[in-house]
Amino acid sequence: MNVIEVSGLTVRYSGATALEGVDLVVGEGELVALIGPNGAGKSTLVKALSGLIRPAAGQITVNGRLAQVPEGREMFGDLTVDDNLRLGGWRNGRHGRGTGAIYPLLPELTGLRRRRAGTLSGGQQQMVAIGRALMARPDVLVVDELSLGLAPLVVADLVGHLRTLNADRGLAVLLIEQNARLALGLCHRAYVLEAGRIALRGDADELARDPRVAAAYLGGHVTTDGPAR
Numbered sequence: 286m287n288v289i290e291v292s293g294l295t296v297r298y299s300g301a302t303a304l305e306g307v308d309l310v311v312g313e314g315e316l317v318a319l320i321g322p323n324g325a326g327k328s329t330l331v332k333a334l335s336g337l338i339r340p341a342a343g344q345i346t347v348n349g350r351l352a353q354v355p356e357g358r359e360m361f362g363d364l365t366v367d368d369n370l371r372l373g374g375w376r377n378g379r380h381g382r383g384t385g386a387i388y389p390l391l392p393e394l395t396g397l398r399r400r401r402a403g404t405l406s407g408g409q410q411q412m413v414a415i416g417r418a419l420m421a422r423p424d425v426l427v428v429d430e431l432s433l434g435l436a437p438l439v440v441a442d443l444v445g446h447l448r449t450l451n452a453d454r455g456l457a458v459l460l461i462e463q464n465a466r467l468a469l470g471l472c473h474r475a476y477v478l479e480a481g482r483i484a485l486r487g488d489a490d491e492l493a494r495d496p497r498v499a500a501a502y503l504g505g506h507v508t509t510d511g512p513a514r
């Protein structure tokens with residue numbers, strides 16, 4: 286079964302086409318990457334998935350629960366880590382489960398639970414954003430720009446957590462990333478979005494060897510195992 290099925294998705298902003306006929310699926314327990322340059326339409330796809338924008342054409346089907354780790358983390362800086370997590374459990378104005386289930390999954394958060402989120406490092410905030418999304422008990426996590434502004438070692442740690450959640454709990458992930466090397470290293474399959482269309486798709490290993498991908502996306506890229514910027 287597919288947790289996400291997107292078919293023929295077309296989105297226009299006042300006449301300008303941001304996505305055109307996009308087909309994409311994420312299977313149960315699958316790690317899938319969506320890579321592409323600035324302005325390719327990645328954020329537009331995320332917005333369409335979460336119902337924030339209405340497509341001009343096409344269909345989106347989500348089987349199960351979808352939760353998002355938004356670009357830029359979107360913490361409530363004045364609230365504690367624990368309160369930020371709790372906000373992920375709100376559904377239709379009702380309180381969800383307690384936050385206790387999250388700490389064993391992301392043990393680094395345990396010692397930070399009373400800290401105000403605004404005082405955390407970027408990597409710690411990204412961890413909170415993942416924990417907050419997990420509060421919804423998702424079948425699939427849509428992660429928008431995991432690596433944005435974070436040092437490679439911090440990113441590697443976050444990737445390790447996503448791998449474990451996938452392997453141990455069968456959590457599916459759609460990873461939207463500008464860092465193609467990172468995305469292709471983590472994921473089973475990948476899609477390359479260019480100017481609103483899916484330009485390439487396939488196994489992550491195959492795409493990483495594809496000369497077109499190498500030239501456009503892996504060339505001068507900062508790697509996850511390279512030096513911090």
Ligand code: ATP
Nearest residue numbers: 298301302303321322323324325326327328329330
């Ligand atoms: P980035 O990696 O820079 O965030 P992206 O791949 O997420 O880029 P989108 O933000 O989805 O790309 O934008 C796709 C296209 O739609 C771009 O040409 C962008 O300028 C345009 N666009 C995005 N939002 C709007 C909007 N609200 N109104 C008009 N055009 C928009």
